[in-house]
Amino acid sequence: xxxxxxxPQFLSIQEGENLTVYCNSSSVFSSLQxxxxxxxxxxVLLVTVVTGGEVKKLKRLTFQFGDARKDSSLHITAAQxxxxxxxxxxxxxxxxxxxxxxxxxxxxxTILTVHP
Amino acid sequence: xxxxxxTPKHLITATGQRVTLRCSPRSGDLSVYWYQQSLDQGLQxxxxxxxxxxxxxxxxxxRFSAQQFPDLHSELNLSSLELGDSxxxxxxxxxxxxxxAGGPSDTQYFGPGTRLTVL
Numbered sequence: 013x014x015x016x017x018x019x020p021q022f023l024s025i026q027e028g029e030n031l032t033v034y035c036n037s038s039s040v041f042s043s044l045q046x047x048x049x050x051x052x053x054x055x056v057l058l059v060t061v062v063t064g065g066e067v068k069k070l071k072r073l074t075f076q077f078g079d080a081r082k083d084s085s086l087h088i089t090a091a092q093x094x095x096x097x098x099x100x101x102x103x104x105x106x107x108x109x110x111x112x113x114x115x116x117x118x119x120x121x122t123i124l125t126v127h128p
Numbered sequence: 129x130x131x132x133x134x135t136p137k138h139l140i141t142a143t144g145q146r147v148t149l150r151c152s153p154r155s156g157d158l159s160v161y162w163y164q165q166s167l168d169q170g171l172q173x174x175x176x177x178x179x180x181x182x183x184x185x186x187x188x189x190x191r192f193s194a195q196q197f198p199d200l201h202s203e204l205n206l207s208s209l210e211l212g213d214s215x216x217x218x219x220x221x222x223x224x225x226x227x228x229a230g231g232p233s234d235t236q237y238f239g240p241g242t243r244l245t246v247l
Contacts, residue, residue, distance in 0.1 A: 014170075043234075054130065054218050054238030055171070100171065114159055114225055115184045116236060118171035 015039055018101055018119030025091055026127050033086045033122045035101035042104045044077055044084040045116070049098040058086075081106075091126045098123050131155065132239035134219050140245045146207040149242045153200055153221030159183075160202040161222075161236060162194055166215040177202055178225050209246045216241045 017036045025031055035044065043062040047055035059068050061077035061084060068075045072095075074087040084101055102116040131154035141147055153160050162174040173186035177196035188194075191209075196202045206213060220236040 047238075052240070054132075054220075054241050056130070056238070057235055060235065102171075114161065114176045114178070114222065114234075114236075115173040115186055116161075116163075117173070118163075120170045 014120060015105070015117050016101055016103060016119040018122055020122060021120065022123050022125075024125045024127070027092055028090050029126075031088050031091055031124070033099055033101075033124075034083070035085065035119050036083045037103075038082065040081050040106045041117075042081070042106045044081075044101060044103045046075055046084070046086050047100040047102060049100060049121075055100055055102075088124075091124075093126045093128050096124055096126050130237040130239060132219060132221050132237050134217075134239040134242050136242060137240065138243045138245075140247065141209060142247055143209055143211060145209050145246075146205065147209065147244065149204040149206070149217050149219075149244075151202045151204070151219030151221075151239060153202070153219075154237055157221035157223050157237070158200065159222045159225060159236075160196055160200070161220040162188075162202070162204050163218045163220065163238075164215050165218060165241070171218070174204070183225060206244070211246050214244055214246045216243050 019034050045060045046058045049055040059075045064079045064081045066077045072089045076085045099122045101119040133152045135150045158179045161176045163171050165171045174188040175194050176184040180196050191207050194204045218241045219239045222236045224234055
C-alpha cells in the first residue's frame, strides 16, 4: 500500500497545454516536496510546502498543499518540451508523537511527456 | 550538480555476491540517507545516518547494512545479492537531522545514483 498516491502515472500532452498532477494520502505530512528526476540522475527538489493551504509558484509551476496537509498538487501552465521528466511528490510523515523524521516517503511518480 | 557524489556509477555482479556503494555528502551536511529506486516499488527509504549514528530506518533488508564514517561519508553494503536487488541506489544528504520540516537546511540533495545489476 502506497502512503502517497500519485496520479496520473503517465501524462502525454502537447506543448502549450496545462496539466495537473495530484498527490494524495490518508496520512498527515509535516511537509510535502516535489522533485523532478531526469533519466540517469537523482531527483532534484522543485519546492517544499509546509503550511496547510499553502500555494507556491515557480514560474509556470504552481504547487498547493491541502488544508489538512494530506494532499498536494502540481499544476503546470503552458507546458513545454523541456518540462518532460519524472515528477515525484514526497513528504515527511507526522508520527503519533507529532514529530517528523528525516526520512522521505515518495509517491510512485508521474512520467510527463510534452510533445512539440 | 547537487554536491553529493556516489561511486560507482554502475555495478554489475552475480547473485550471492556482496557489494559496497559509497556516498560523499555535500560539504557540511551531517545527515546521509539511502534510498532504493525500482520500477515496481518506486523510491523507497532505506536508512538515515546523522553524524555517524543511525537515526531512522525504513524497510531495509537484513542483508543490507550501512555506516557513516567520521569524515561523514557513508557506505551501503549489500550482501547475498538476489536478482530482485537490481535497482538504482541513491544517497542524499542534508545539513540537519531533518526533524524540523521545511527549512532550507532540511532539504535533501540527491546524488546521481548507483545502478546495480545482479545477474
